[in-house]
Amino acid sequence: MQKYLARHGLMNLILCGLPALACAQGYGAFNEDTLYGTLKRDERNSFDQTVVQALQDPQVGKHFPWQAPGAAGKAPLTGDVHADAAHDQNGMPCRPLHATLHRGTTNERWTFLFCRRADGQWKAASQTRN
Secondary structure, rough: OOOHHHOOOOOEEEEEOOOOOOEEEEEOOOOOOOHHHOOOHHHHHHHHHHHHHHHOOOOOOOOOOEOOOOOOOOOOEEEEEEEEEOOEEEEEEEEEEEEEEEOEEEEEEEEEEEEEOOHHHHEEEEEOOO
């Protein structure tokens, strides 16, 4: 599973519902023409962990900043993730999640709806690039 996460990152990921880990399954639209799509494996893993922290934290709107080391000749990539209050949808608790990535003058804003399944995994039900 760790190799799967390393290859596919947030948009194709499942982080397990083990006691010490949170779960999130991504939706799938980050590709190479997005800032997220340009991340290296270690950068993706780091960002994905920040997403899980935001989903698991009960505090509404708490911001989780993120920064990846800049590649040679490139501006550093930074981001911010926060989740809104949970609500019930189709019998599952769901949380809107907002993610922002910045590199130089390029900014991307995404909004996701993650729902927690009966097995404890968070699954992205939708995503929108704002």
